[in-house]
Amino acid sequence: MKTAVQIGAGNIGRGFIGMLLSQAGYKVIFADVQKELVEALSKRRRYSVEVVGESRQSVEVGPVDGVDSNSQALIDALVDAELVTTAVGPNVLKWIAPALVRGIELAVQHGRTEPLNIIACENAVRATSQLKQLVLEQLPIELPSWVAFVDAAVDRIVPPMEKTDDVLAVRVEEFCEWLVEKSAFAGEVPDIPGMTAVDNLEAGVERKLFTLNTGHAVCAWVGQYLGFNTIAEAIADTRVNAVVRAVMGQSGAALIAKHHFDPAAHQAYIDKIIKRFENPYIVDDVARVGRQPIRKLSRGERIASPLSTALSFSLPVDKLLLGAAAAMHFHNDEDPQVAEMHELIKQKGVAEVFAELSGTGQGEVVADIYQHMEQYL
Template identity: 45%
Template sequence: MKAVHFGAGNIGRGFIGLLLHNAGYEVCFVDVNEALVSELQAKRQYAVKIANEQGDTYLVDHVTAIDGKDVGLVAEMIAEADIVTTAVGVSVLKHIAAAVAKGIELRLASGKAALPIIACENALGGSTILKQFVYEHLSADVQKDADLHIAFPDAAVDRIVPLQQHEDPLQVTVEPFYEWTVERSPLLASQVEIAGVHYVDDLEPYIERKLFTVNTGHCVAAYHGYLKGYATIQEAMKDSEILAKVVGALQESGAALVQMYQFDEKEHALYIDQILERFINPYLVDEVARIGRSPIRKLSPKDRLVRPALLAYQYGIPVTELTAAMAAALHFNNADDPEAAELQASIKEHGLHYTLTKYTGLEAQHPLHKQAAEQYRAQESVLQAAARGAGSL
């Protein structure tokens, strides 16, 4: 069996590539990083180390890679594949759409079996987003044919894969836990389901449970950790005040999820405990800068802070820590992050309330907007006091 996977980065190799390999697929990675592609072509294998006490290591072999800029070759590989997956980031999906479309055209012309194309991204409806971009490159007739033979099942993925450096550039370290949930598709009913993948009929509850627990908790730790000057999530989670804020935010989002999807309250509490244990894994080092990056995306109305806060508010659940995290995100000023720079420029030029509304969608009179603004000012006072104290030393 053959798999084409877009994105040969740490997540692609350490998560999706590993699972596809374990399920019996020969994996062809597609990437625009020429050095990475060359390494994979030369070695045709790499090691995945599990961040646990034993340091378990797995060999992923029978792999290769091709240059994503070679659209013709990428299309040929897709035409012959049994599955296509991505782990490139939602913003990159539009850039791979033309190659995917070309591959679909070749595949449909050859009359091969139905093909699943799964975007494994941290977003709601990643595969649906990719499909929309791909269909922009297909004629109406080809779109109709694709509807009968090409499936774009949405997925929820969860595995912490931090930034890392190894002597071997292909080696990657990942946490022991993983979850890859895929919605079932009628087009794929005859295909064997992939070992290690959890298939469900209704994906949305699982996507939002993951986004509003794992991703929410992670960025709460990151933004409050940044305010206190911590470099890693593990350091931040050792701070009792930050731990309390993460727990509080997950209780708020969790209460909303239980109301929205009728999750079992006790089971969801156990799920939260499991997530917290993952954040403090001593065998992982995850940087605050990595988790906090792209604050504009993370402050958007349907993402990990604003949406669960609005859901909780609508259900009459008190919201304090989610808005505090929104406020902390507005302080995130990583010089290497263009979105952080844009936020700071907006606050400086247009003021806090304009910026809050622009990026969160919360109007100035909304109670959550007012609360986040008050918390921002309180955090600002603490930062200023700390700066004065450091200056007097």
């Protein structure tokens, strides 16, 4: 049986990537730092995923196993795996690179020559390339030709579930999309239903980042500003719905100008995303979706990137800037980035903070919107 190592046994790891790998015939070995998850996976060898769309269905995933991310067991698993995937969050990639380095070294010592493809399935542009750079900085030998780092774009809403006695229980939306860069693979592209190999990954990555990620974040930020607690509640409000549609319309215009997308097809993509936000079975807190505002306002991310692209084509950006202003009003007592952002605003002001984070010249406009939010909603 083929083996895949999925680093990160959280909701995305179990409910999206691990599930698709298992359905493709892989034994999935999950690596995580949470002892409770690892023990449950290694003991039970299976878990269930609740898939919700217009109806609900339960999907059993297995066989699986669990190992500690800091253990020799992970290194040993990497030596024999055909595929390694991650779902840990972009900021955590630096912590898993050392394990990949040791796994590659040990595989070389064992004389391995079979392809090993590594795919970082993170909400960041070219996260696998970032991981590759982290590995190369620490790898004391030349990277073997049979190791490939494959960039990807992933899309599936996997919100936290209500508390349950089953630590492995996970709920996901029916929709999912996993795009991978066809030319980057070592050997043949694995046959994994639900994973699509594409020639132009940048277009797919930016379509998802500029639309789903941008719209989701703005829905959370504007929704919280107007007093809503969940994405479904927020998008049901006519004001929030109008802002989110307008933001995705402006980011979409930038995508159409850059990648020559079909306008009607892209509008259908936007409409589908709105319906995903409206899914009554997905209870997704705005506090979760809007978290890490410093990262999300930074260069290359879901506001600054479509903003820069739109400006380069002299397209309207006022709704994108409204989304940015809402982000700077965001509050979450459990998110260190929120406290840091508000301290920066206190020290420097909204205009300077946004200009520094985004790398754009739009700070003064955002500051004006920030001061007069009610006029723009």
